Amino acid sequence: MAFERQKLAEAVKEAKARAKPRNFTQTVEVAVNLKDVDLKKPENRFKLEVMLPHGRGKEVKIAVIADGAVAEAAKKLGLDVISGEKLEELSSNSREARKLARKYDFFIAAAPLMPKIGRYLGRFLGPRNKMPVVVPPTMTNLEPIVNKLKKTVRIQLKNNPVIHAPIGMEDMDDDKLAENMEAVITAILNKLERGENQVKSVYVKTTMGPAVKVER
Known part of the structure; x- marks a missing residue:
């Protein structure tokens, strides 16, 4: 591992110390x-879902786009449901569709509605890396998927050679944030052809605080 857990924890601690107090709990982010990554080649770009060992430290907003059994399963878990009929309404309301894409962290969708989701919401969800997790229309237990998503962050390498990811909130323990950061870095290294040799630097910061370099 290119970065020792202790070094990660030290950087987290410094980033939190250097952040000015705000009237909200800031997210802690890693960059x-x-x-030596040629992003003109599609095979060098990637998307990842990373499970954070200690979760995101905040409520994760999940919406379910479905009718029937999947919609009923979502309601039992207290999740917001977007019906097929509501989806149709979004076809003529770009403002509402954009607002919806911003509001939720993740979407779960019944498979039969995916063509409409692609048509009406795809241009809003795709750039935000929020395309839905697809489930069968007969699924009656969404709890395992929901529990996994609550601890998941989605990251992608697309046009620029830098990957940003939230690793928790500033009120979380330094060591837990360090473990979350390690999970993200490890997942990225596993996707790189030459692993840590292709990592130029790693920084950690709070939402509005200065970036602190992680020492190797």
Whole structure:
């Protein structure tokens, strides 16, 4: 591992110490800067879902786009449901569709509605890396998927050689944030052809605080 857990924890601690107090709990974010990656080649771009060992430290907003059994399963878990009929309404209301894409962290969708989701919401969800997790229309237990998503962050390498990811909230323990950061970095290294040799630098910061470099 290119970065020791202790070094990660030290950087987290410094980033939190250097952040000015705000009237809200800030997110702690990691930025992994890469080198020697040709992003003109599609095979070098990637999307990842990373499970954070200690979760995101905040409520994760999940919406379910479905009718029938999947919609009923979602309601039992207290999740917001977007019906097929509501989806149709979004076809003529770009403002509402954009607002919906911003509101939720994740979407779960019944498979039969995916063509309409692609048509009406795809241009809003795709750029935000929020395309739905697809489930069968007969699924009656969404709890395992929901529990997994609550601890998941989605990251992607697309046009620029840097990957940003939230690793928790500033009121979380330094060591737990360090473990979450380690999970993100490890997942990225596993996708790189030459692993840590393609990592230029790693920084950690709070939402509005200064970036602190992680020492190797």
